[in-house]
Each structure stands twice: as C-alpha cells, then as structure tokens.
Amino acid sequence: MATLPTSDARPAAAGWRMWVLQASRWCAVASLFMAPVNKPGTNVAIGLCVLLSLLGANARQRWSASWRHPVVRGALAWGAVLVLSALHAWYLTSKLPLGGSFVWACVYPLALGSVLDDDRWRNRALLAFAAAMALTLLLSFGMAAGLVPQRALVPAQPFMRNTVFKEYTQQGLATLIFASMALAAALRARSRGKRWILALAAALAVANVCFVLESRTAYLTLLSVGAYWTWRLLFRGGSVLKAGLAMGGLGVVVATALWFTPLVRDRLVLSVDHEIVAYEQQHTATSSGIRLELWRRTLPMIASAPLFGHGLHQWEPLYRASIRDMPNRQAFMMGHPHQEMLLILAEQGITGLLVYLLLLGALARYIFRLDPLHRDIYASALLVYLVAGMANCLWADFTHRHVFILLLSCIPLLKQGESTKAPDGSPHARKNLRRRDRGVRHVPEPGAG
Numbered sequence: 081m082a083t084l085p086t087s088d089a090r091p092a093a094a095g096w097r098m099w100v101l102q103a104s105r106w107c108a109v110a111s112l113f114m115a116p117v118n119k120p121g122t123n124v125a126i127g128l129c130v131l132l133s134l135l136g137a138n139a140r141q142r143w144s145a146s147w148r149h150p151v152v153r154g155a156l157a158w159g160a161v162l163v164l165s166a167l168h169a170w171y172l173t174s175k176l177p178l179g180g181s182f183v184w185a186c187v188y189p190l191a192l193g194s195v196l197d198d199d200r201w202r203n204r205a206l207l208a209f210a211a212a213m214a215l216t217l218l219l220s221f222g223m224a225a226g227l228v229p230q231r232a233l234v235p236a237q238p239f240m241r242n243t244v245f246k247e248y249t250q251q252g253l254a255t256l257i258f259a260s261m262a263l264a265a266a267l268r269a270r271s272r273g274k275r276w277i278l279a280l281a282a283a284l285a286v287a288n289v290c291f292v293l294e295s296r297t298a299y300l301t302l303l304s305v306g307a308y309w310t311w312r313l314l315f316r317g318g319s320v321l322k323a324g325l326a327m328g329g330l331g332v333v334v335a336t337a338l339w340f341t342p343l344v345r346d347r348l349v350l351s352v353d354h355e356i357v358a359y360e361q362q363h364t365a366t367s368s369g370i371r372l373e374l375w376r377r378t379l380p381m382i383a384s385a386p387l388f389g390h391g392l393h394q395w396e397p398l399y400r401a402s403i404r405d406m407p408n409r410q411a412f413m414m415g416h417p418h419q420e421m422l423l424i425l426a427e428q429g430i431t432g433l434l435v436y437l438l439l440l441g442a443l444a445r446y447i448f449r450l451d452p453l454h455r456d457i458y459a460s461a462l463l464v465y466l467v468a469g470m471a472n473c474l475w476a477d478f479t480h481r482h483v484f485i486l487l488l489s490c491i492p493l494l495k496q497g498e499s500t501k502a503p504d505g506s507p508h509a510r511k512n513l514r515r516r517d518r519g520v521r522h523v524p525e526p527g528a529g
Contacts, residue, residue: 101136104129105195112490113208115482116254117216117245122482123181130191139194146193150446151491154439159186161435162392165428169391177393181478185485192489202490206261206457209487213258214281216251217288219244224292242292249472250479252289252298253464256305257483259285260460263309264453296367297471304467305460312456371471374417377402381426389429398426416476420469423476440466446494454492461487 107129114121133139146152162183170176196202222228223242230241243251259282266278286306289298381390381398390398396415403409417423424433440462447458465474465484474480 097135097137100132101138101195104132104136105201107132108192108195108489109201109205109208111192112205112486113212115486116209116212116251116479119478126188126191129195133191133194136195142194142197143190145197146190149189149193149493151443151488152189152193154442155186155189155485155488158436158439159183161428161432162186165389165392165432168388169394172391173394177391181481182476183392185481188482188485189489192486196490199492202492205490206487209483210258210261213254213285216244217255217258217281217285220251220288220292221284246479248293248295249297249468250477252293252295253301253468253474253480254483255285255289255293256298256301256464257457257461257487259289260305260309260464261457264456264460267312267456268453297468300471301464301467304463308460308463370412370414371418373403373412374399374414374419375422378417378422378426382422382429385429386425387429388431389425389427392427395423395426416473418472420473420475423473443488447491449494450492458487458491 107125111122111125111129114125133142136142163178166176166178166183192205196205219228220242223230223244231243240247242248245251246254262278262282262285266275266282269275269278286302289295289302377399378395380402381395384390395417399414399417403412406412417426421433421436424436428436444459444462447455447462449455450458461484465480468474468480472480474484
C-alpha cells in the first residue's frame with residue numbers, strides 16, 4: 081500500500097531547492113572570479129551555475145524574469161545570428177560548427193541573470209572579478225620584481241613575461257577594466273581612506289599595463305579609456321567648454337609624456353615602423369606584418385560573399401587555403417584576422433555587421449542610462465571591447481569573450497522610467513544630475529511643490 085506524503089514533504093523540498101539556488105548563486109560569483117585567470121575553472125563554475133539554477137527554487141519565475149532583461153535579449157539576438165551563420169556554413173560545407181562556447185556564451189547572461197537577480201548578488205560577482213584582478217596585479221608586480229617565479233615561456237614570446245595564467249593582452253585588457261572599476265568606486269567612496277586606496281589600486285593597474293605587461297593593444301586601449309576618465313573627472317561640476325579645453329591640454333601633455341617614455345614609444349610607435357618595413361621588404365612575420373597579411377587575405381573573402389558571408393568559423397579554412405603556397409606560411413598561420421569587424425564581415429557579411437553595430441549601439445544607450453557607478457564601469461568595459469577589437473578578435477578568444485559576456489551578465493536591470501538623463505536641458509536639471517553624480521541631495525526646481 082502506497083504511503084501518502086506527509087504535510088512536511090513540500091516545505092522540506094522547498095528548503096532543499098533554496099539551498100541549491102544559493103549554491104548556484106555562488107557558482108555564478110565564482111565564474112566571475114575564474115574568468116580572467118583560469119579557463120577550466122570558468123567552464124566548471126558556469127556549468128554548475130546553469131545546472132543548479134535549473135534545479136533550484138522558483139526556476140521558471142527566475143528564468144522568465146531574466147529573459148525580460150534587455151541586455152539578455154540583445155545577447156540572445158547575437159547568438160541567433162551566430163546560429164544562422166552556423167546553419168549557413170552547414171549548407172555550404174555539410175559541417176555544423178556549433179562546438180565550444182563561441183555561440184553558447186550568448187546564453188550566459190540569461191543563465192547568470194536567473195541567479196544574480198538582485199543588486200547584492202550582482203555586486204558580489206563584480207567584486208569577485210575585482211578580487212581576481214587585484215590578486216593577478218600583485219603577482220604580476222611580484223614577477224617583475226623577481227619575488228615570484230616567472231611562468232615557463234616560449235622563447236619566441238619574450239613579451240609574455242610578468243603575466244599570470246594568461247597572455248599579456250588578455251591580462252592587460254582585464255587590468256584596464258579593473259582600473260576603471262576602482263576609479264568608479266573611488267569617485268563615490270564616502271571615506272577619504274577608501275578613496276585613496278581605490279585610487280592607488282587604479283594607478284597601480286595603469287602602471288602595470290604601461291611598464292610591466294607592454295601590450296600594444298592595451299596601450300591603444302588605455303588611451304581611449306584614459307580619455308573617457310579624463311572627461312568624467314573634468315566634467316564633474318564644470319561646463320562642457322571648460323572640460324573640453326582641459327581635456328585638450330591634458331591630451332597634449334600625456335601624448336608628450338608618452339613620446340618621451342622610451343618603453344611606450346618603442347613598443348607603440350618605433351617598433352611598428354620597423355615591423356612594417358621588414359614585412360614589405362623581406363615578408364617577415366612580424367606582429368604588424370601578420371596583420372597586414374591578414375587584411376590582404378581577408379578582403380577578397382569579403383568581396384566574394386558580401387551579403388551573408390561564408391558562415392560561422394569559415395574564415396580560418398579559407399585563410400589557410402589562401403596561404404597554402406607561401407614559403408613561410410607556418411609563421412603567418414592564424415586562427416582569426418585580429419580585427420573583430422573584419423571577422424564578422426567575412427563570416428556573417430554586411431547583414432551580420434549591421435546587426436552587430438545595432439546591438440552595440442543599443443547596449444551603449446542602455447549603459448548610459450544606468451546609475452553613475454555602473455555606468456562608468458560598463459562604459460569603460462564596452463570601450464575596452466570596442467577599441468581592442470580594432471586590433472584583435474576578442475569574441476574569438478576564450479578569455480576575452482568570457483570576461484566581457486560575464487560582466488554583462490551582472491549589469492543591473494533598469495527600473496521602469498529610471499534613467500540618469502536629465503528630463504530637460506535646463507541648467508537646473510543639469511545641476512541636479514551633477515549633484516546626484518557626486519552623491520549630493522537633490523535640489524528641487526524653482527516652483528516645485
């Protein structure tokens with residue numbers, strides 16, 4: 081005879097599922113800690129987060145709420161473009177290129193959003209990323225000072241020294257995001273001690289990029305991120321004209337200082353000229369020469385299929401076929417064209433690029449409606465992605481891809497009608513916006529009740 085369930089069975093099950101939900105949230109936090117430092121750990125944390133989220137309490141309600149997030153829908157829209165591109169490649173080659181996380185990473189904001197469903201958990205995840213980068217920063221300085229052993233390096237890659245777990249461009253870009261997070265928090269810290277500590281962390285991060293890692297992509301990205309933060313710091317409480325003049329003067333000073341800094345000047349300017357000359361005269365596979373060759377080989381691919389491209393993951397086999405007869409082809413063997421939009425044009429065509437640009441524009445618009453703290457963090461992260469994507473394919477790289485998409489998974493959901501924009505262009509409205517940026521009490525407009 082079957083035993084009827086007791087009245088305590090449902091509460092016990094609900095309690096068990098709440099513990100599972102709590103565990104899935106900590107796995108989501110762990111994925112942000114692992115993303116900049118360890119690939120297997122990142123995969124394990126994300127996999128456990130998805131599984132436990134599905135088993136946890138209120139799964140349907142949580143996933144449904146996550147689905148309504150505009151950034152989640154944008155990520156899924158780009159994932160749909162990639163799936164269609166994979167089907168296009170399947171039609172052309174009879175192979176369906178849907179392996180790995182290249183496509184499925186677009187689902188991560190939906191999955192992590194189902195457990196990072198309030199500001200407390202989202203901020204914990206961001207703090208986990210910051211903690212991982214702070215530890216990486218300390219170890220990197222320790223390597224440069226000889227206090228921490230260097231990783232085993234390939235002889236052909238001397239510039240990979242002082243890197244922890246990753247190569248220097250990956251670590252450099254993640255370090256710039258960390259510096260931006262520290263600056264954003266410093267601007268809104270209530271105690272002077274915290275402000276100084278956070279400002280020091282940002283300064284150390286910039287010093288690590290400039291003098292320890294020596295990544296040219298990170299140098300270029302630093303210039304744009306630095307311009308953004310210069311504008312943010314100078315514009316606080318001042319006029320646009322004064323901020324613009326101050327930025328122009330500061331830009332001249334910074335450019336002059338960088339030019340007379342031998343380490344930066346040699347890596348960013350002089351070495352590029354030497355590399356291009358070596359490529360043109362001797363077809364040497366220098367860093368700049370390889371990029372010129374990638375452009376030269378990719379443009380005909382785009383011209384042969386301009387509207388929809390050749391399909392997902394088709395750039396590499398086409399490129400390999402095009403350099404088959406080169407005498408030193410192994411030195412030029414690459415997995416992507418080192419330019420984000422160039423890869424999209426080759427594989428998804430003009431149609432894919434238009435969707436990509438529209439989604440980035442919508443993301444930028446959403447970011448600039450966030451509260452000042454998150455706006456500065458995510459504006460900097462988006463700027464890092466866009467500028468570095470001019471010299472690298474960030475989405476094609478595991479670490480770059482996961483750092484960016486997992487950070488987007490922590491982006492807050494705007495409340496109905498919430499926006500940091502002033503309702504009108506009046507001077508009083510702009511004053512209130514600046515006051516709120518500094519954490520000052522709102523001043524009612526004249527005549528308000």
